[in-house]
Amino acid sequence: MSPARTVHDRGRPRRLTRSLPRIIGLVLAALLAPLAVIAFASPASAETCFAGTADKGCISGTIRTEKDVVPGVDVHVTGPNGFDEVATSDDAGKWSVTVLEPGDYTAELDQETLPKGTAVTGDEGKVTVTIASLTQGKAVTFGVRTGDYSAAVTTTDRVIKSIFSGLRLGLLLALASIGLSLIYGTTGLSNFAHAEQVTMGGMLGYIVVNKWGVNVWLGCLLVVAFCAFTGYFQDRVVWQPLRRRGLGLAQMMIVTIGLSLALQYVYQYFVGAATVKIVVSDPTPHKVGPIVYNALDLMAMVISIVMIALVGYALLRTRIGRATRAVSDNPALASASGIDVDRVIRLVWTVSAALAGLSGILYSLVIQHGMKWDSGLQILLLLFAAVTLGGLGTAFGALVGALVIGLIVELAPVLGAPGDLKYASALLILILLLLVRPQGLLGRAERVG
Amino acid sequence: MSTVSESIPTPDQAQAGDTAAGVYDPNDPQGPPPQRRAMIAAAIFIGYFVVILLVAKFAPGTVGVIARGMLRESLSAQTAAVAIAIIGLNVHFGYTGLLNMGQSGFMLLGAYGFSISIWKGLPMPVGILVGFLAAFVFALILGVPTLKLRGDYLAIVTISAAEILRYVGRLAKLENFTGAAQGIPGSQYRDPFVNLSFFGDGTFDAGGWLPNLQSTGVNGWWVRFVAWLLVALCCVIVFLLARSPWGRLLRGIREDEDAIRSLGKNVFAIKMQALVIGGLFGALGGMVYILPSSMQPDAMGRNLTFFCWTALLLGGAATVFGPVIGAILFFALRVFIQGTAGAIVPDSIMNLSQTAQFAWICVGITLMLLVIFRPQGILGDKRELRFNV
Numbered sequence: 001m002s003p004a005r006t007v008h009d010r011g012r013p014r015r016l017t018r019s020l021p022r023i024i025g026l027v028l029a030a031l032l033a034p035l036a037v038i039a040f041a042s043p044a045s046a047e048t049c050f051a052g053t054a055d056k057g058c059i060s061g062t063i064r065t066e067k068d069v070v071p072g073v074d075v076h077v078t079g080p081n082g083f084d085e086v087a088t089s090d091d092a093g094k095w096s097v098t099v100l101e102p103g104d105y106t107a108e109l110d111q112e113t114l115p116k117g118t119a120v121t122g123d124e125g126k127v128t129v130t131i132a133s134l135t136q137g138k139a140v141t142f143g144v145r146t147g148d149y150s151a152a153v154t155t156t157d158r159v160i161k162s163i164f165s166g167l168r169l170g171l172l173l174a175l176a177s178i179g180l181s182l183i184y185g186t187t188g189l190s191n192f193a194h195a196e197q198v199t200m201g202g203m204l205g206y207i208v209v210n211k212w213g214v215n216v217w218l219g220c221l222l223v224v225a226f227c228a229f230t231g232y233f234q235d236r237v238v239w240q241p242l243r244r245r246g247l248g249l250a251q252m253m254i255v256t257i258g259l260s261l262a263l264q265y266v267y268q269y270f271v272g273a274a275t276v277k278i279v280v281s282d283p284t285p286h287k288v289g290p291i292v293y294n295a296l297d298l299m300a301m302v303i304s305i306v307m308i309a310l311v312g313y314a315l316l317r318t319r320i321g322r323a324t325r326a327v328s329d330n331p332a333l334a335s336a337s338g339i340d341v342d343r344v345i346r347l348v349w350t351v352s353a354a355l356a357g358l359s360g361i362l363y364s365l366v367i368q369h370g371m372k373w374d375s376g377l378q379i380l381l382l383l384f385a386a387v388t389l390g391g392l393g394t395a396f397g398a399l400v401g402a403l404v405i406g407l408i409v410e411l412a413p414v415l416g417a418p419g420d421l422k423y424a425s426a427l428l429i430l431i432l433l434l435l436v437r438p439q440g441l442l443g444r445a446e447r448v449g
Numbered sequence: 450m451s452t453v454s455e456s457i458p459t460p461d462q463a464q465a466g467d468t469a470a471g472v473y474d475p476n477d478p479q480g481p482p483p484q485r486r487a488m489i490a491a492a493i494f495i496g497y498f499v500v501i502l503l504v505a506k507f508a509p510g511t512v513g514v515i516a517r518g519m520l521r522e523s524l525s526a527q528t529a530a531v532a533i534a535i536i537g538l539n540v541h542f543g544y545t546g547l548l549n550m551g552q553s554g555f556m557l558l559g560a561y562g563f564s565i566s567i568w569k570g571l572p573m574p575v576g577i578l579v580g581f582l583a584a585f586v587f588a589l590i591l592g593v594p595t596l597k598l599r600g601d602y603l604a605i606v607t608i609s610a611a612e613i614l615r616y617v618g619r620l621a622k623l624e625n626f627t628g629a630a631q632g633i634p635g636s637q638y639r640d641p642f643v644n645l646s647f648f649g650d651g652t653f654d655a656g657g658w659l660p661n662l663q664s665t666g667v668n669g670w671w672v673r674f675v676a677w678l679l680v681a682l683c684c685v686i687v688f689l690l691a692r693s694p695w696g697r698l699l700r701g702i703r704e705d706e707d708a709i710r711s712l713g714k715n716v717f718a719i720k721m722q723a724l725v726i727g728g729l730f731g732a733l734g735g736m737v738y739i740l741p742s743s744m745q746p747d748a749m750g751r752n753l754t755f756f757c758w759t760a761l762l763l764g765g766a767a768t769v770f771g772p773v774i775g776a777i778l779f780f781a782l783r784v785f786i787q788g789t790a791g792a793i794v795p796d797s798i799m800n801l802s803q804t805a806q807f808a809w810i811c812v813g814i815t816l817m818l819l820v821i822f823r824p825q826g827i828l829g830d831k832r833e834l835r836f837n838v
Contacts (some may be wrong), residue, residue, distance in 0.1 A: 190601045245793065248835065250548055250600060254758060254820045257550075261755050262813025269806040377751055381612055384605045424616045427609040434602060435596040 036343040046314070057131045059105055060096035061140035062284065065118055067281050069093025069284065070144060074110035079103055080181070086110075094286060104129045107140045118144055139279060157290035162410040165290045168366065171304035174399045175359035176379070178311055179352025181398035185328035185386065186348050187239070188249050191222020193260035195380030196267075201360025202225055203267050203373035207397070208274040216280050216365075231353020243345075260392050269364065270372040277370030293353065300362040307355065308399060315395055324348060327363050377424055385430040391440030400441055405429075450615045481807075485829050490770035493827065497777070498523075505765060506658055508667035515788035519781040521660045524670065529676035530556075530738035531753075532776035536683045537730025542758075543766035544691060545723040548604040551591070553729050553753040554611025557746065558583040560616060561627060564744040567638035576638070584732035585629025587614075588725040596720045618746040632745035635667065642740060646671040661677065669739035676737045680773060688769045690726070697724055700833070726760065759816040765829030774827060783808045810836075 053286040057076060065068045071088045075155035087095040099105065109125040120143060129138045156214040180194045201223055209219040217374035238259075242252055285294045327344045335341045363379075364371045390397025403428045412422040433440070469705065501523065522528060524669030531637050536558050541549040560751040567573060591610055595603040617623070619630045627633070632728035653670055654661035663669035690696050698719055701709045735749065741747075756779065764775020787808040790799060799807060824834040 027775040045538065078554040144704075190604065245821075248823065250546075251820050251824060253548070253601065253816045254762070257755055258757065258813045258816030258818075260813070261752070261816065262810050265806045265813065269803055269810065335567065367640050377612070384609065388602070388605060418620060418622055421616055421620065427613050429607055430609060431590075431594055434598065434606065438594075438598050438602070 164409035201357030227357025397442035534734030549606030551611030555731030556735030559735035765826035
């Protein structure tokens with residue numbers, strides 16, 4: 001790093017500052033627009049509960065075979081204190097019962113009511129769920145198959161399926177890694193606490209949507225706004241003063257490590273060691289070829305693409321974006337030509353934290369295994385792999401890198417990597433790449449050391 | 450890369466400066482000179498143990514319980530093991546300026562090499578060699594792609610590689626080889642070491658002053674004695690290395706790599722040697738770490754590396770005794786915070802598991818504050834920690 005990284009200019013270029021709120025507004029509006037459309041597009045039916053409220057818990061599910069939903073099937077739910085109720089699946093295959101007290105409940109599918117040609121697989125017709133607190137809705141899945149179902153899936157199908165989930169993961173990673181890359185570009189700092197910002201989005205999303213029962217879209221907006229504020233606040237209170245003190249980048253990096261450690265245990269302190277996942281209604285899966293997806297997957301991907309496109313547009317076409325790229329390129333020169341470097345960096349921190357928070361919410365909405373207090377570790381390694389792969393400090397490199405890493409992670413198990421090694425495969429590629437092309441895919445070939 | 454042309458503070462120069470100045474000024478931002486530093490280290494050691502021994506022996510109630518916990522933790526073999534790993538990290542970061550974020554990976558390899566070899570029936574010396582060899586190869590693999598690049602590449606690659614190792618060790622398919630996520634029980638590899646003991650049977654508590662533990666046993670005085678003996682040995686090795694011409698080269702690389710390169714030295718090779726040597730210390734630490742417990746891959750994850758960093762910066766990087774003081778104080782302070790929080794804050798606000806998490810939160814914040822306000826830690830020299838990578 002050149003010492004110029006720490007140069008701070010006190011000048012305030014007026015035109016630039018005027019366009020700043022416009023950009024923030026633009027970004028937020030873009031975030032709002034798709035959310036609003038969906039919020040109104042999918043009204044929940046009156047009788048079906050799904051998330052549970054303070055005094056009414058909910059057990060729900062959708063009866064479906066691998067082909068289609070099955071209406072008119074009875075589900076018998078028994079529970080503590082003689083709780084005994086029967087629910088029937090509606091035209092969309094959905095059923096639900098409202099429960100008034102926590103405890104263990106057993107849901108059993110009435111096999112007599114299944115239509116001809118369908119059957120329960122194995123013992124998957126009886127499921128016991130534990131309602132720990134009423135606000136937490138529980139989804140029950142029964143295994144129902146048609147007679148001609150066969151479990152064999154061709155490798156091609158698995159590959160296509162993995163490519164879909166790889167793209168989904170890649171887009172989520174891209175949201176977070178663009179921020180990481182922008183922070184690196186403008187300040188030279190490798191932020192080890194960035195993945196904790198992602199976890200923060202997931203954890204807060206869970207608390208706001210599932211514990212407080214706020215509408216999911218409104219909840220997302222609240223959480224993203226709060227995450228953006230944490231980014232702003234961090235730079236205001238920690239990073240800017242440290243830059244002013246002239247603290248070295250290696251030292252600052254260790255500060256981010258301390259922050260990441262503290263944040264992790266803050267999450268464990270408040271949420272506990274359990275895995276959390278934002279549970280909204282039981283979305284209907286659709287099937288195109290071998291790919292099974294639901295509305296949430298699509299929404300997450302669309303939101304990611306829109307946000308990434310917006311950031312890209314802002315970077316390329318707006319004054320503030322040009323200023324950001326100028327600061328990335330050469331802070332001293334940018335400062336000398338009248339750009340308020342501190343203001344740009346502040347904006348970068350704010351937007352990066354917001355994007356990371358959004359990525360976290362979407363992650364805990366669509367990724368099957370949800371999020372844990374220490375999920376940040378796995379995510380951080382993938383983010384670093386993505387950012388380094390694309391070229392440290394290049395925003396578009398981060399996008400490409402994230403997509404590649406997402407695909408590698410999801411394709412690795414199909415190609416024979418067992419278990420958690422799918423994460424390792426991405427890191428292995430990172431190490432190999434450093435040997436041949438240390439500046440990354442889109443990085444400029446320059447001396448990096 | 451710091452372009453500020455500061456003189457490289459070799460011990461010789463520092464000593465010359467001190468004799469010229471006559472007396473040491475405690476307010477000098479440059480920190481104490483080396484001889485003085487050793488005396489401060491000794492004073493802290495003796496002072497800490499005298500206070501904690503007296504409180505543990507005589508204080509009634511909760512204060513006594515907390516002090517006894519701190520004493521137990523300060524003497525524990527695992528604290529010694531982490532101290533050895535930190536001595537290795539000190540060679541990386543303190544002397545050479547390498548940002549190794551994967552010290553737990555070196556520990557894991559040392560521990561796996563040691564425990565698997567003995568489990569599969571090889572003699573103990575071979576197990577130790579296998580552990581060292583694994584760490585050696587690991588250092589080479591990490592160093593080749595990264596040591597020519599900027600420092601944060603090494604950080605990213607080491608933290609990634611350490612995690613890969615842990616994932617591989619946890620693989621269910623390797624259960625017959627690594628014991629998968631459950632790891633290897635201590636009884637499978639501990640016996641050759643315990644059998645070496647000449648401490649005899651029975652228990653020992655020095656007339657009630659020390660915790661009452663078995664003289665030999667699984668986690669008794671024997672393993673503690675050997676562990677702290679190894680710590681002392683490692684300190685001597687690092688002391689000799691650091692004052693050798695090679696040690697001066699390390700510090701030269703830390704301060705200004707280009708200057709050393711222009712002197713005709715092979716910077717890449719010297720960095721690689723430092724990475725290997727620090728990694729071997731890490732492997733030794735890993736072997737000691739599993740002796741009193743069992744070989745569990747998850748015990749040596751990312752967080753252990755971060756604890757090593759916090760303890761190193763607490764004690765003082767680029768000093769001989771900093772890692773040892775840092776390790777002892779780090780683990781004792783954690784017990785102190787957890788015990789105090791448990792005793793003072795009522796259960797309704799903070800339950801038992803939350804006090805543990807609270808202590809970890811404090812660790813993270815301590816790490817941040819240390820780097821910001823006192824990068825030289827307790828013993829270090831501020832001048833030596835101003836470098837950038």
